[in-house]
Amino acid sequence: xxxxxxxxxxxxSPADSAVGSPADSSAGRELDxxxxxxxxxxxxxxxxxxxxxxxxxxxxxxxxxxxxxxxxALLGFWRGxxxxxxxxxxxxxxxGILSHRxxxxxxxxxxxxxxxxxxxxxxxxxxxxATIVVGxxxxxxxxxxxxxxxxxxxxxxxxxxxAGLGFIALTYLGIKAxxxxxxxxxxxxxxxGITALVIVAGDHDLGAIFSYEGVGGGASLTFGAAISxxxxxxxxxxxxxxxxxxxxxxxxxAVLATVSAFPVASVIAQVTGGLVVAAxxxxxxATxxxxxxxxxxxxxxxxxxVLAAVFVFVNLGSVCSHCLYNGALGWxxxxxxxxxxxxxxxxxxGTVAALAGVWDHFLDWLVILSVFVPPLGGVLIADQFLxxxxxxxxxxxxxxxxxPTAFLAWAVGAAGAGLAHWFAPQLSDAVTGLxxxxxxxxxxxxxxxxxxGSEAAGASG
Numbered sequence: 001x002x003x004x005x006x007x008x009x010x011x012x013s014p015a016d017s018a019v020g021s022p023a024d025s026s027a028g029r030e031l032d033x034x035x036x037x038x039x040x041x042x043x044x045x046x047x048x049x050x051x052x053x054x055x056x057x058x059x060x061x062x063x064x065x066x067x068x069x070x071x072x073a074l075l076g077f078w079r080g081x082x083x084x085x086x087x088x089x090x091x092x093x094x095x096g097i098l099s100h101r102x103x104x105x106x107x108x109x110x111x112x113x114x115x116x117x118x119x120x121x122x123x124x125x126x127x128x129x130a131t132i133v134v135g136x137x138x139x140x141x142x143x144x145x146x147x148x149x150x151x152x153x154x155x156x157x158x159x160x161x162x163a164g165l166g167f168i169a170l171t172y173l174g175i176k177a178x179x180x181x182x183x184x185x186x187x188x189x190x191x192x193g194i195t196a197l198v199i200v201a202g203d204h205d206l207g208a209i210f211s212y213e214g215v216g217g218g219a220s221l222t223f224g225a226a227i228s229x230x231x232x233x234x235x236x237x238x239x240x241x242x243x244x245x246x247x248x249x250x251x252x253x254a255v256l257a258t259v260s261a262f263p264v265a266s267v268i269a270q271v272t273g274g275l276v277v278a279a280x281x282x283x284x285x286a287t288x289x290x291x292x293x294x295x296x297x298x299x300x301x302x303x304x305x306v307l308a309a310v311f312v313f314v315n316l317g318s319v320c321s322h323c324l325y326n327g328a329l330g331w332x333x334x335x336x337x338x339x340x341x342x343x344x345x346x347x348x349x350g351t352v353a354a355l356a357g358v359w360d361h362f363l364d365w366l367v368i369l370s371v372f373v374p375p376l377g378g379v380l381i382a383d384q385f386l387x388x389x390x391x392x393x394x395x396x397x398x399x400x401x402x403x404p405t406a407f408l409a410w411a412v413g414a415a416g417a418g419l420a421h422w423f424a425p426q427l428s429d430a431v432t433g434l435x436x437x438x439x440x441x442x443x444x445x446x447x448x449x450x451x452x453g454s455e456a457a458g459a460s461g
């Protein structure tokens with residue numbers, strides 16, 4: 001029997017790839033297969049510790065401390081912490097549900113989207129998110145150059161270029177490298193964050209943190225908008241969590257791996273940023289947020305400077321590699337190519353975008369994510385757990401090209417999020433869009449005729 005199949009053949013028969021041996025995909029190669037076009041087979045699943053390391057090192061990053069600090073600066077310490085807590089609870093439920101299905105089925109986000117949006121319809125959803133996360137790669141690659149330029153005067157574009165190439169090389173190694181990086185990035189964040197707080201304590205009264213009332217800009221940020229800001233930082237990769245948690249041995253372990261990210265790692269990063277802001281250690285907290293790197297570099301100590309430089313590369317490298325992995329896996333499924341080829345192509349595109357200054361549009365990026373991404377995830381959740389046979393839907397292969405109910409529900413959810421953003425800022429547009437999409441899909445599935453009888457038959461088979 002010929003064990004060497006093309007990517008297109010694997011894409012046509014994803015179930016078949018679940019029973020092959022590792023040699024089927026990696027003959028003649030030293031790198032492990034990434035299973036771009038089918039579910040991860042049982043013999044290739046990873047331990048709970050490995051998958052947790054992948055997720056744990058992702059949200060515990062400097063760019064996640066920034067929105068935590070902005071929220072505290074504009075809402076005050078206690079209200080800011082409450083917004084962080086609510087946002088992370090929602091993220092745990094949201095990402096945890098999607099992760100459970102991924103751990104059970106071994107399917108990536110693209111395969112999940114194929115079942116929900118259709119054989120051709122999933123292209124829109126997959127391409128949208130796979131491109132968004134490459135934008136995050138570009139943003140954080142550019143931020144690496146800008147941050148080190150501001151801290152040490154290094155050449156901004158050259159640093160961004162070298163960082164981008166390094167992040168591409170790391171992502172090329174696959175999921176195993178992401179777990180290694182997470183195992184290093186998370187402890188390094190704790191070391192850097194605690195060091196910054198110790199330095200801050202030497203010059204500021206930490207007791208004043210608990211009475212911090214913000215900078216007086218609370219009127220410009222409602223509690224609901226603060227929740228959306230926190231959620232938006234990981235709405236995209238959170239929706240694509242299946243790309244990581246499909247490696248779990250089962251659904252339960254996939255959810256436990258998610259806990260390491262939401263709430264644990266995410267809360268640590270955001271609260272650290274909030275503490276630095278509430279202590280008065282940030283000059284312009286409403287815009288700079290919880291960026292505590294200047295605290296480390298401001299001492300002029302060589303050892304702290306080395307720590308700061310290594311921290312920036314490893315910390316931002318973690319988010320860059322994870323986002324690039326999401327994007328490369330999604331586009332490999334769409335194009336029938338390998339994840340590693342798309343890593344190189346998209347990594348180059350993202351690095352060029354970083355050099356062009358795309359990272360300057362950070363806040364605009366968050367608004368786009370909070371309006372359009374959670375409703376997409378809401379449709380996936382509603383389809384997988386509330387409609388078309390629930391658990392049985394996991395075993396049904398898509399029989400239609402496009403499922404209109406999925407797209408209509410996504411549009412209704414995004415419209416609801418947009419209305420909340422513009423006309424009801426006291427609400428969270430991210431949560432509003434998510435809930436509206438879930439309800440809309442459940443309703444549409446009941447009132448809109450099925451596109452084909454075969455799909456209904458497949459659900460009960």
